[in-house]
Amino acid sequence: MFDTLTAMPADPILGLMTKYRDDPRAYKIDLGVGVYKDEIGHTPILTCVKKAEQHRIDTETTKVYIGPTGSADFNLLLTQLAFGHDNPALLANRIRTVSTPGGTGALRVAADFIQRASTRTSSGQAVIWVSDPTWANHTGLFEAAGIIVKTYPYYDYDSKSLKFDEMKAALTKVGPDDVVLLHACCHNPSGMDLSTDQWDQIVELTKDQGFTPLIDMAYQGFGDGINEDAYGVRKMAAAVDTMILCSSCSKNFGLYRERIGACSIMGKDSASVNVAFSVLLYVVRCLYSMPPAHGAAIVETILGSPELKQEWLDELKVMRDRINGNRIMLVNKLTEKGAPGNFDFIVQQKGMFSFLGVNQEQVALLQQNNGIYMVDSSRISIAGIGLTNVDHLAESIANVL
Missing domain, CATH: 3.40.640.10 (Type I PLP-dependent aspartate aminotransferase-like (Major domain))
Known part of the structure; x- marks a missing residue:
């Protein structure tokens, strides 16, 4: 039965995660995976979630x-x-x-x-x-x-x-x-x-x-x-x-x-x-x-819980503000590094993702020469940007453009 099967193409984002993980360069940047990351590249557990989870552990009585x-x-x-x-x-x-x-x-x-x-x-x-x-x-x-x-x-x-x-x-x-x-x-x-x-x-x-x-x-x-x-x-x-x-x-x-x-x-x-x-x-x-x-x-x-809900809304605002702030920071750095073109569209967009607007060949060069990982469409995860890598990112993009 299995002999009739043909291999399916690998998910491009999952494949990108593997390449990033195996890259030994210290300055590498992961802009592929769509998860929130803090300034140090960590995806934390929200404080309100920890409190709710502890309540769950303390009060759960069955696994039915x-x-x-x-x-x-x-x-x-x-x-x-x-x-x-x-x-x-x-x-x-x-x-x-x-x-x-x-x-x-x-x-x-x-x-x-x-x-x-x-x-x-x-x-x-x-x-x-x-x-x-x-x-x-x-x-x-x-x-x-x-x-x-x-x-x-x-x-x-x-x-x-x-x-x-x-x-x-x-x-x-x-x-x-x-x-x-x-x-x-x-x-x-x-x-x-x-x-x-x-x-x-x-x-x-x-x-x-x-x-x-x-x-x-x-x-x-x-x-x-x-x-x-x-x-x-x-x-x-x-x-x-x-x-x-x-x-x-x-x-x-x-x-x-x-x-x-x-x-x-x-x-x-x-x-x-x-x-x-x-x-x-x-x-x-x-x-x-x-x-x-x-x-x-x-x-x-x-x-x-009114208290936990407010804590969640506050923590959610921190994540939202960080992503929106990253958009502004990237556009400012691209201008500072002399990248050709207008990147104001990045600030106007919402949420985790944006198309950078570079072609597949440039995406490949960014990965090969600069350790910057994004999918071929140039879709980037804004949450992967931080103070420690934005200069390298913006300069690399300016150079490849």
Whole structure:
């Protein structure tokens, strides 16, 4: 049986991590992996997480299965965090949420749910539209569930800006049986987000076209703030009948290895969303049966405590301010080192990532000559920049340009 298989290409980021690890140069810089790092290149455990985890250890009495939906408290608190306590859809009991193994698990649950729902559409074939570019794993996740993946224009590599008019034009051609994936904030990989006015226009377009929006929110709080980053989610939920939200606690709570996220579905009324929820639970049962409990318990402890929640918001602000500060610092250093071109677009972008705007040959030279590691598209993780390496980084970029 195995003899019929052909090797799959290695994930470029995972391969980059291996090359970086094996590089003996002391001045090497890792700008590939998408995790938060502090000034010394460490990904710390948040203080509020340590406190919540200790509470978990002290009070946990069993390791029995938690149930397919996960913790009801976690689901409610994370739903309120994303949609807002006063969202009309939430108040009307039109939203159902399940805990999932990370944001990736949430997306795969959503993908299988979409595929099951598509059997009742006129075409019988699920189609999802994703931004060009989008997170590299989006396409694989949806295709693995048997969904056809199409793209709509999003990022202009030449002008380092959003192709908003082209995006809208493409979405006007999307049919009511299709799904459109939107990034809530901190677009991965471009860092180029929709403005509030642009979100308003996309929401209106979604209502007119009748397609189902699937919003991926992996970085709530890393852009402008918890509420600000959820603007599109909340605006959409208040305007349309049905939508899907996939969220993650990996970045904003620093719970990368705990693998906890959520998938929320919203229906036009309580009765219809209950039917959809039964299908969602069947999908969960077939994929992994029961979600992990530890990360969810940490998050619900933090969000359920006014003191710990405030401590979390403060720590989240430190991470957000560091990333935004790194953007400004890099642009200033590139100017100081005489790099040709205008790099103000880096400051205008949000979240963990940015396209640097160098070509594949220059990316290879930066790695070979300067020990600077980034993916071939020149997408860099802003969190990998620090006071100790920004001069080397900026000078190397200036030289290669």
